[in-house]
Amino acid sequence: MRKKLKWQTIGTVLGETNINEFFFSLKNYQAKKGDIVATETNVPDGNGKIISVTVWGKIMSIDCSNEWFPRQAAQELANEDIDIRDTILPTTRDELICKVSILGYTKNNEDKLKLLPLVYPVKPAASVNYPHSNDVEKLLISDLNSKHPIFIGSLLARESVEIKIDADNLVSRHVLITGMSGSGKTVMVRRIISELMQKMFPMLIYDIHGDYLGFVQKNKQMFPDNKVKLFYPNLSIKSEDKEIIYTLIEKLGKPLTEPQNDYLNSLINKVKYEESSLIKYINKLIAQSRDYIKDRNSKTKGASSGMGHIKAATMFVVNRSLGQVVKKLISMEQTNFRHRKKMVNLKFEQLPDAGTEPEKIISKGQLSILYLKGYETLPASAIVSILSESLFKHRQEVEEEIPPFLTIIEEAHNFIPSRTENKDNLPSVETIRKLITEGRKFGTGLMIVSQRPARLDETIVSQCNSHISFRIKNQKDQKFVRDTSETFDAEDTKQLPALANGQGVISGQVVNFSLPVQIKFDEQLLNTDIGNENFISTVEKWDDKETVKLRKKFAKDFSSISESDQRRPH
Amino acid sequence: MHNANNLFINYMDKAVHGSPVVQANFLKVILKVSETIVKILKHENLIINLNYEPGKFWPAHKDKTVAFVDGGLDKTSFLSSAPLTIRAGSYIVNKAAKEEFFTQQKNCLVDLYDPDNELYDFIDDDNFEDLMLNKKKDAARIIFEASALVNHIQSERNIDLCFLHGPIQAILTPFTQQGFPPFTKLAAEYIIPFYKKKKMSPEDRHFINVYLECVKFIKKSPFPIYGVVETAVSAAYTKNLLYSFKSKGIISEKDYRETIDTIIKYRITDANLFEIILKKNQALKPIEIQKQFYGNKIIQRSMWDDLIEQYPKIFMGYVKVTDNQAPIRIETLNYPSNLISDFSYILAVSKLLPNYGYPVGLNVVDRFVKISNWMSKASRNYFTTHLLKQAINNKDKNTVSLALKILSKKNRAWMNRPTKRRISR
Ligand SMILES: Nc1ncnc2c1ncn2[C@@H]1O[C@H](COP(=O)(O)OP(=O)(O)OP(=O)(O)O)[C@@H](O)[C@H]1O
Ligand SMILES: [Mg+2]
Numbered sequence: 001m002r003k004k005l006k007w008q009t010i011g012t013v014l015g016e017t018n019i020n021e022f023f024f025s026l027k028n029y030q031a032k033k034g035d036i037v038a039t040e041t042n043v044p045d046g047n048g049k050i051i052s053v054t055v056w057g058k059i060m061s062i063d064c065s066n067e068w069f070p071r072q073a074a075q076e077l078a079n080e081d082i083d084i085r086d087t088i089l090p091t092t093r094d095e096l097i098c099k100v101s102i103l104g105y106t107k108n109n110e111d112k113l114k115l116l117p118l119v120y121p122v123k124p125a126a127s128v129n130y131p132h133s134n135d136v137e138k139l140l141i142s143d144l145n146s147k148h149p150i151f152i153g154s155l156l157a158r159e160s161v162e163i164k165i166d167a168d169n170l171v172s173r174h175v176l177i178t179g180m181s182g183s184g185k186t187v188m189v190r191r192i193i194s195e196l197m198q199k200m201f202p203m204l205i206y207d208i209h210g211d212y213l214g215f216v217q218k219n220k221q222m223f224p225d226n227k228v229k230l231f232y233p234n235l236s237i238k239s240e241d242k243e244i245i246y247t248l249i250e251k252l253g254k255p256l257t258e259p260q261n262d263y264l265n266s267l268i269n270k271v272k273y274e275e276s277s278l279i280k281y282i283n284k285l286i287a288q289s290r291d292y293i294k295d296r297n298s299k300t301k302g303a304s305s306g307m308g309h310i311k312a313a314t315m316f317v318v319n320r321s322l323g324q325v326v327k328k329l330i331s332m333e334q335t336n337f338r339h340r341k342k343m344v345n346l347k348f349e350q351l352p353d354a355g356t357e358p359e360k361i362i363s364k365g366q367l368s369i370l371y372l373k374g375y376e377t378l379p380a381s382a383i384v385s386i387l388s389e390s391l392f393k394h395r396q397e398v399e400e401e402i403p404p405f406l407t408i409i410e411e412a413h414n415f416i417p418s419r420t421e422n423k424d425n426l427p428s429v430e431t432i433r434k435l436i437t438e439g440r441k442f443g444t445g446l447m448i449v450s451q452r453p454a455r456l457d458e459t460i461v462s463q464c465n466s467h468i469s470f471r472i473k474n475q476k477d478q479k480f481v482r483d484t485s486e487t488f489d490a491e492d493t494k495q496l497p498a499l500a501n502g503q504g505v506i507s508g509q510v511v512n513f514s515l516p517v518q519i520k521f522d523e524q525l526l527n528t529d530i531g532n533e534n535f536i537s538t539v540e541k542w543d544d545k546e547t548v549k550l551r552k553k554f555a556k557d558f559s560s561i562s563e564s565d566q567r568r569p570h
Numbered sequence: 571m572h573n574a575n576n577l578f579i580n581y582m583d584k585a586v587h588g589s590p591v592v593q594a595n596f597l598k599v600i601l602k603v604s605e606t607i608v609k610i611l612k613h614e615n616l617i618i619n620l621n622y623e624p625g626k627f628w629p630a631h632k633d634k635t636v637a638f639v640d641g642g643l644d645k646t647s648f649l650s651s652a653p654l655t656i657r658a659g660s661y662i663v664n665k666a667a668k669e670e671f672f673t674q675q676k677n678c679l680v681d682l683y684d685p686d687n688e689l690y691d692f693i694d695d696d697n698f699e700d701l702m703l704n705k706k707k708d709a710a711r712i713i714f715e716a717s718a719l720v721n722h723i724q725s726e727r728n729i730d731l732c733f734l735h736g737p738i739q740a741i742l743t744p745f746t747q748q749g750f751p752p753f754t755k756l757a758a759e760y761i762i763p764f765y766k767k768k769k770m771s772p773e774d775r776h777f778i779n780v781y782l783e784c785v786k787f788i789k790k791s792p793f794p795i796y797g798v799v800e801t802a803v804s805a806a807y808t809k810n811l812l813y814s815f816k817s818k819g820i821i822s823e824k825d826y827r828e829t830i831d832t833i834i835k836y837r838i839t840d841a842n843l844f845e846i847i848l849k850k851n852q853a854l855k856p857i858e859i860q861k862q863f864y865g866n867k868i869i870q871r872s873m874w875d876d877l878i879e880q881y882p883k884i885f886m887g888y889v890k891v892t893d894n895q896a897p898i899r900i901e902t903l904n905y906p907s908n909l910i911s912d913f914s915y916i917l918a919v920s921k922l923l924p925n926y927g928y929p930v931g932l933n934v935v936d937r938f939v940k941i942s943n944w945m946s947k948a949s950r951n952y953f954t955t956h957l958l959k960q961a962i963n964n965k966d967k968n969t970v971s972l973a974l975k976i977l978s979k980k981n982r983a984w985m986n987r988p989t990k991r992r993i994s995r
Contacts (some may be wrong), residue, residue: 068937073922076624080921086628087922088636088663088931092670261755 007129011098013039017121019102026062026096033495034157034516035059036136037100038106038129043120054107055122056115056139057100058513059157060491068093100128101489103513106139113142113510133160140164141473143512146351150195152188156503156516163517165466165510171406171445173200173509174436174463178380178453178481184502185449186211187520188468189408192447193367194349197226199367202405204391206384208372210339211410214525215367216346222524226364232336233375233383234351242273245282245325252328252382252428253321260321267292267318279333282326289319304531328379335374354390362391362402377414378426384415385427392435395442404443406433412450417459429457436463454480466508471499491512597748599836603808603829604846610811610930611847616855618910620889620917624982627918633666636919638931639718640735641711642939656682656707658714660722660941661931662729667822672938675714675721675760682710683751705744706751709777712740713753716784723791724763730793731915735932738797739785739861739902745777746872752776762787773919778874782881789882789903794912797901800928803831807840807886807899840888841896848890850896853913856885856905889913891920898928920987 010030014023022039031037036055044105045051070091077084084091102122104115123377131139141149141164149164170192177185190212193203197215206214219228245268249256256264271284293315296302302310340348351370352360361368370387372380394401409415415428422429436446437459448464450456454476472478482493487507495505504520507514544552611617641658659674683706715734722729752758752775758765765783773779788795809830816826832838844854862878872878885905890897898920906912922930 068934070923070930070933072925076924078923080624080626082624082922085665087633088638088665088919089922090661090663090670090934093672 007131007135009127010037010130011096011128013122013124013126013128014097015124017124017333019118019121021056021060021099021101022122022124024098024100026098026128028092028094028096031059031062031098031130032058032157034155034492035413036103036131036139036155036158036161037098038131039126041120041122041126043118054108055105055118058102058489059098059104060101060489060555061099063097063099064094065097066090066094069245080325099491101491113139114145115139115143116118133158136161140512140515141481146479148199150192151520152191152195152403153502153517153519156518159518162512163506163515164215165506167196167199167201169466169509170447171196171404172440172443173465174439174446174448175466175468175508175510176406176453176456176461176464176485177447177449177468177470177479177500178472179451179504180472180474180477181451182501183470183472183499184504184519184521185451185470186410187521188338188470188500188504189410189447189449190214190522190525191520193408194222194522194525196369196406197223197365200226202362202364202366202368202403203408204362204368204370204387204405205408206372206383206410206415207369207381208375208380208411208414210343210370210371210527211375213343213346213371213527215369217528223367225365227363229361229366230346230348231351231361231367231368231370232340232348233332233370233372234353242268242281245285246279247386248278248325248329248382249321252378253324254317256318256321257314259310260318263307263310263314264318279326279329282322282329286319286322286326289315289322293319324343328376332375332379336371339373340371351387354387354394358391358394358402361387362394364403379490381415381426381428384409385431388428388435389431392431392439392442392444395444404445406445406447408447408449410449412448413455416448416460418455418457421455422457429460433457433459453477464508466506466510468504468506469493469496470504471501472496487514576630596836599832600838600842600846603832603838604843606829607808607811607843608847610815611854614811616857617848617994618853618855618913620851620910620914622851622914622917622921624918624921627914628917631915631918633664634730634915635662635664635667635669636915636931637662637722637729637732638735638929638935639715639722639732640719640932640935640939641715642936643711645705656710656714657939658711658718659935660718661935661938662722662727663931672935673718674939675718681751682706682757682771684754702750705747708740709745709750711798712736713761713781713784715776716781716788719788719791719795720762720784723787723793730792730795732793732795733916733919733929733932734795734797735936736797737799737861737884738788738795738903739881740781742778742781742862742874742878742881743872746874746878748873750777753780765790776874778877782877785881785903791903794904794906794908796900796916797934798916798928799899799901801896802841802870802899803839805838805840805843806859806861807854807857807888808833808838808843810857810886814857840899843895844888844890848888850890850893852890852918853900854888854897855909856887856902858883858905859886887913889916889920892924895927902910 008030011024011026013063014025017023019117024037024039036056036058038056040052041055042050042052058459073087076082077087077089102118105118106113106115135551136155136158144164144166146164146166146168148167150167150170151162151164153163155161155163177188179185179373193212193215196203207213215223215228219226246256246261248265249264267285267289271281271288273281292302292305292307292310293312295305296307296312296315298304298315300308302308307315340346348371354361366493370383372383375383388407391402391405395404409432413421414424417426419431434448435444440447447463448456448460452474453461453469453472461484467481467488469481469485469488472481473549476527478493478496481488481496482490485507488505489507490503492507495516499505502519503516505514505516575625638661639658641656643656657674657689662671662673663669715736719732719734722732752772753761754777755770758770758775758780761780762783765780812821812826812829815821816823821829848854860883864879882903885902886895887900889900899914900916916929919931920927920930923933926933
């Protein structure tokens, strides 16, 4: 680094050092845990020369002791209820010992900072410096060596140091975002989305809570060059795609045996698909099947319908499966519709057919939000599975009808539960596993967001090579984070339960090294239509529906009847 | 066992080491003596009751600037080849002004004394047990403490109260020995900057002279300075009390002699007696005492006697802080003008160190002078293990044994209470 401004000295390296860490005694209040510090040392350059370098490190922990404060005094202060600030006892003589984990060194005469692994220990008794914010920033960014760095927030210990992460790794590899409810996961995802939108990168969000509707509301204002599309699941398909029924049965009903499939096949061939709704069509299939069953059970034993070779039991199973599917489809449509209706200002579109028109969902500069509110786990999983698989196919094909894109899965434990928890055999698990293992080749990156990392599918989690964790109180999840992500600094993970909203630790391929960060909060992107769930004000504005009003009114009359009834002499 | 001067310990000592007669009599005798002394104390109205209400006391005294002074050897220096360093540290505090100052004066022992005028044979500088060296260390510590006090008196800072760890005036006899070296000119000037600036003979630079200058100056201090001795092993107060009664003719020469003999025979100390006599939160008013002489008798004849006679008398009192501790001795060069309030302060500040019962600020400054900053607890671990590793790498037996000694010593030397200062009289 040339022309380095003088950095403030904040302490002195202590006793024993090695190439991984050192300890230093810190002047009062001069640095915090998580701060980046530097010290000068000499290392052999391998060519017989000794070069002077800057060693960078991160403060992992700080121990404080005040040896000049006698223990017994504490006892007396407590017993007698004396305020130490009134007495002559020393309060300013804390001795602070910091443990620093070494990040690497940079050569002093080079302009481009590249962190190299330290191969020679730092000098004991050397002074420890507090680099200027812009020098730390410069180190982080130039060492990250990213073509497309994106801004996410600041160093937790130092607000003036901006943290950027590598967008290329972010979209081509996979990111796991964990943290308990309200810890700041979604805020972080919105931050990343905002940045990627500037880069016109296509994204698809599976949004269960409507946490991303703010992008629709602020589309013109904040992202005038982008398209933000809001979709609800589409349950109508084209006739040439009626094969989807096999998938639906497979995903929503019971998987069929070969004879059962044959029977379904003959049903589908027989019943003409009219391009209306999938539900209607399945109902027609059911009706047709009933006829066949009737015939099969008649004296002719199915001869008149030509179904004599099929067992009645097979027909029953297929019939029941179709019934199940239709019931589920109806219920999910209705619930989603109810939620959409509440947001009168938002324009919802039916999800286009990913098979034939994938570009309507994934295209340059477009953010697509699939609004899944109200869908139960299984139907939602099926929708995700069908859509993602279909889009992935397009990336696999030689024609490449759609550009690379990033998929964001919120509440991921609903879609990719761990083996032990996947009782429903959710279809999305298989799909996402495929995406995540092959996604790197095809440019279909995944961002997986979950409150309960310990409950996620192990294979999928192990493929996430960047990890951002927010506050985690649950012991099991803390352990999970420690165990599964080797890129996390052990000291950083100790911090997890104590983090505030929006504070997280980020590690893996999107950064140089494990970093505690404060994510920038884009308040404008909160969904103003739903607002934060505020039940108090909902109640304040509450007015009973007409029917309820009437019911309440008549209830009085009826109760007076029953009262008088009770007063009646026997 | 935190107080070797504890009555019980003294008794046990007699039980183990004394003759059977002494054993049998010790308790009887001490009770007898104390009965008599109590009567004298009451007659002279010397016992005072102090008030201790910490909840009110501390907020009311928050705005006082109080200085605590202590001297010590830099023990760490013998880890390296660095010469022994003498330090006097001060802790000056004013909580209302949010001020906590730690200052120190220090010097290497070898630079302190004038080698040209050192008459006795220097056996081996490294030999810590050498008697002369010990005396030189003691003198160095005493003079640095005095120098620190001189410094505080001269400084701009308005100090309200000042405490010294140890007697306000040291016993001089150890340093009157023939051949005790004078200080170098530089050292003398450092100790007391305004002292005889131009010509200084070796005699002028001798401890007895330099210290006298300091003591005279300290006596003129605008603020009270108290020497606090937590383990007084003499009976100076008792003896002087008896002497003054004899002088006034209240007790006969014979009774006086016999009582003194008994006190000496049974090695009864002020602390023994006042531990019985005083209750907690009680104190003895200071009485005037000629430190360097006892009665009319010069302790030891030497060429310095004329000078020694010029040393001012001191005032000695006692404060009993807790029930299970011997009272602490309070020494001052002037009779306190605010006796009750100053002694109350001493009581309150000592209550904050309940197990030892002496001013907590002295404990704080003691820590400060004994532990150099870079060798305090946390850094020590790194340092000592480093040392041991080095020693083992060197495979040098002596280094290894030194390192082990330091490692094994560290707990005792650094973590335990400060060492007691034994004052013979
Ligand atoms: N970086 C931040 N800065 C300031 N406040 C934040 C930040 N991140 C989160 N918050 C606050 O916490 C609230 C909840 O954050 P967020 O919606 O991101 O939580 P979450 O982790 O997604 O929770 P859930 O798992 O329940 O969805 C935000 O609305 C905001 O008030
Ligand atoms: Mg969320």
